[in-house]
Amino acid sequence: xxxxxxxxxxxxxxxxxxxxxxxxxxxxxxxxxxxxxxxxxxxxxxxxxxxxxxxxxxxxxxxxxxxxxxxxxxxxxxxxxxxxxxxxxxxxxxxxxxxxxxxxxxxxxxxxxxxxxxxxxxxxxxxxxxxxxxxxxxxxxxxxxxxxxxxxxxxxxxxxxxxxxxxxxxxxxxxxxxxxxxxxxxxxxxxxxxxxxxxxxxxxxxxxxxxxxxxxxxxxxxxxxxxxxxxxxxxxxxxxxxxxxxxxxxxxxxxxxxxxxxxxxxxxxxxxxxxxxxxxxxxxxxxxxxxxxxxxxxxxxxxxxxxxxxxxxxxxxxxxxxxxxxxxxxxxxxxxxxxxxxxxxxxxxxxxxxxxxxxxxxxxxxxxxxxxxxxxxxxx
Numbered sequence: 001x002x003x004x005x006x007x008x009x010x011x012x013x014x015x016x017x018x019x020x021x022x023x024x025x026x027x028x029x030x031x032x033x034x035x036x037x038x039x040x041x042x043x044x045x046x047x048x049x050x051x052x053x054x055x056x057x058x059x060x061x062x063x064x065x066x067x068x069x070x071x072x073x074x075x076x077x078x079x080x081x082x083x084x085x086x087x088x089x090x091x092x093x094x095x096x097x098x099x100x101x102x103x104x105x106x107x108x109x110x111x112x113x114x115x116x117x118x119x120x121x122x123x124x125x126x127x128x129x130x131x132x133x134x135x136x137x138x139x140x141x142x143x144x145x146x147x148x149x150x151x152x153x154x155x156x157x158x159x160x161x162x163x164x165x166x167x168x169x170x171x172x173x174x175x176x177x178x179x180x181x182x183x184x185x186x187x188x189x190x191x192x193x194x195x196x197x198x199x200x201x202x203x204x205x206x207x208x209x210x211x212x213x214x215x216x217x218x219x220x221x222x223x224x225x226x227x228x229x230x231x232x233x234x235x236x237x238x239x240x241x242x243x244x245x246x247x248x249x250x251x252x253x254x255x256x257x258x259x260x261x262x263x264x265x266x267x268x269x270x271x272x273x274x275x276x277x278x279x280x281x282x283x284x285x286x287x288x289x290x291x292x293x294x295x296x297x298x299x300x301x302x303x304x305x306x307x308x309x310x311x312x313x314x315x316x317x318x319x320x321x322x323x324x325x326x327x328x329x330x331x332x333x334x335x336x337x338x339x340x341x342x343x344x345x346x347x348x349x350x351x352x353x354x355x356x357x358x359x360x361x362x363x364x365x366x367x368x369x370x371x372x373x374x375x376x377x378x379x380x
Contacts (some may be wrong), residue, residue: 006135007092010013014261021043021094021096022040022041022044022089022090022091022094022095022096023096023164024042024164025040025089025167025170026173026210027039027170027171027172027173027174027175028142028175028176029174029213030073030075030163030211030212031075031213031332032213032214032219032222033222034078034107035077035078035079036075036076036078036334037076037078038073038074038075039051039072039074039076039087040071040072040074041071041089041091041096042070042160043072043091043094044094045091045094046068046069046091047069047092047094048066049272050062050063050065050074050089050091051070052084052087053076053085053087054085054087055080055083055084055085055086055300056086057086057098058088059257060088060132063075071156071208071209072091073211074089078103078104080253081103081105081106081225082106082267083102083103084100084101084103084104085098085100085101085102085103086100087100087101087360089380090236093368094164099171099172099370101172101174102130102132102172104223104225106225106352107241107351107352108226108351108352109226109228109349110129110131110347110349111131111132111133111134111230111294111347111348112133112345112347113135113136113302113346113348114135114136114137114304114322114324114345114346115139115180115277115304115318115322116323116324116325117139117141117162118139118141118142118182118325120165121323121343122330123169123324123364125362125363125366127168127169128366131347132174133172133173133176133223134173134175134176135175135178135230136177136178136275137231137275137277137302137303137304137322138178138179138181138183138236138274138275138277138303138304138305139180139181139182140159140162140180140182140183141158141159141161141162141171141182141183142158143158143182144184144186144200144205145185145187145188147161148186150187150188151186151198153184153202153205154204154208156205156208158205159205160209169302175210176210176212176219177206177232178232178233178234178275178276178277179206179217179234180277181187181236181237181248181277183203183205183206184201184203184204184205184247185199185247186198189245191253193240193243194244196244197244197246198244198245198247199247201246201247201248202217203216203217207314212232214260215256217234217249218231218233218234218257218352219231219232219263220232221225222267226352227269227271227352228267228269228270228350228357229264229268229272231264231265231273231274232276232312233257233261233274233275234251234257235251235278235283235303236248236276236305237278238251238278238282238283238286248278251286251287253290254282257360258291261274261294262294265294265298267295269377270376271298271301271355271357271374271376271377272297272298272299272377273298273299273300273301273348274295274300274301275303276301276302277303277304277305278305279303279306279331279333280314280319280333281312281314281333282322283303284314284315296316296317299317299357299374299377300318300319300320300374301317301318301319302319302320302321303320303321303322304322305321306328306330306331307323307325307326307327307330308321308326308339308342309321309326309327309340309344309361309369310332310333310338310339310340311336311337312333312334312335312336313337314334314335318359319333319335320359321333322344322345324364325340325343326344327340328341338361338369338370340369342367342369343361343364344361344362344364345362345364346359346360346361346362347359347360348360355376356373356374356376357373357374357376358372358373359371359372359373
């Protein structure tokens with residue numbers, strides 16, 4: 001009897017404890033192509049960062065870093081296509097349950113784009129679309145100051161709450177967001193610009209939380225198998241540039257943002273999708289139309305500026321506005337072709353054989369509000 005008790009004790013102490021303690025897990029890309037993915041998580045206690053992963057739950061490889069932290073970012077290689085990856089994370093004796101994510105496909109690629117996440121809506125429809133990649137067009141949280149207290153630009157709690165609201169989505173789908181003004185609001189905005197800065201232009205919490213390519217407040221991501229590129233820019237409340245209400249980085253011709261976008265769009269792939277969080281019509285008019293001329297190098301632009309669903313066509317470029325909170329005041333584009341006051345997201349489907357890109361504006365009730373198809377740009 002004593003031997004049995006000792007054996008049970010040994011088995012218990014060697015098994016993972018707190019097996020489900022790590023629950024806030026999200027996937028991102030830090031590299032510019034989908035040959036690697038970053039597994040991110042938050043642990044209750046600080047410690048090392050370990051990811052066990054593989055194509056079968058009983059044959060997992062391990063990647064480990066020894067930094068003592070409670071916010072973890074571990075990049076792992078992706079070598080398979082059309083497969084399911086299994087993984088779990090570990091910090092010391094804290095574990096997560098085994099989760100899965102899809103490898104990128106070889107035939108048909110599905111991407112969803114959302115914006116204005118403040119109301120935490122039901123995303124059952126989006127989950128049914130079973131996308132390979134999730135993007136945002138900004139305003140992923142309400143603000144920082146209400147949860148964290150004023151003047152705390154490095155506080156990540158609102159982002160943890162976002163992950164906690166959709167655990168299945170974020171642990172199974174890589175997420176690449178762009179910035180909105182709400183994502184860096186560290187003081188209440190008020191009715192007039194105060195003496196101190198209201199927004200953290202550097203987006204400290206956002207960049208600390210999400211592992212993204214390039215500068216993180218701007219980024220590009222290529223999926224070469226489908227000849228498509230996604231670009232995230234930092235446009236929001238641009239009328240407040242130069243005041244204590246300034247929220248985004250500069251966008252003049254000499255700015256880092258303009259020079260970078262001009263450079264990476266000189267030789268665009270078959271499809272170029274640009275995301276930001278400012279009104280489309282406003283951006284087309286910037287710098288005497290220079291930004292519009294850069295947009296013309298691409299396929300479409302997507303914003304989460306307003307609380308409505310819209311498609312506009314201007315000078316050979318298609319512009320979308322999408323919002324998960326789509327029943328607010330509408331600010332129609334002068335070139336609007338479709339407009340609806342409905343909660344919406346975009347579903348992009350790219351066919352590798354034909355190169356065609358299908359874009360659907362969908363409601364959260366799984367209605368297709370608008371559908372367009374784009375042929376790949378011809379190579380010169």
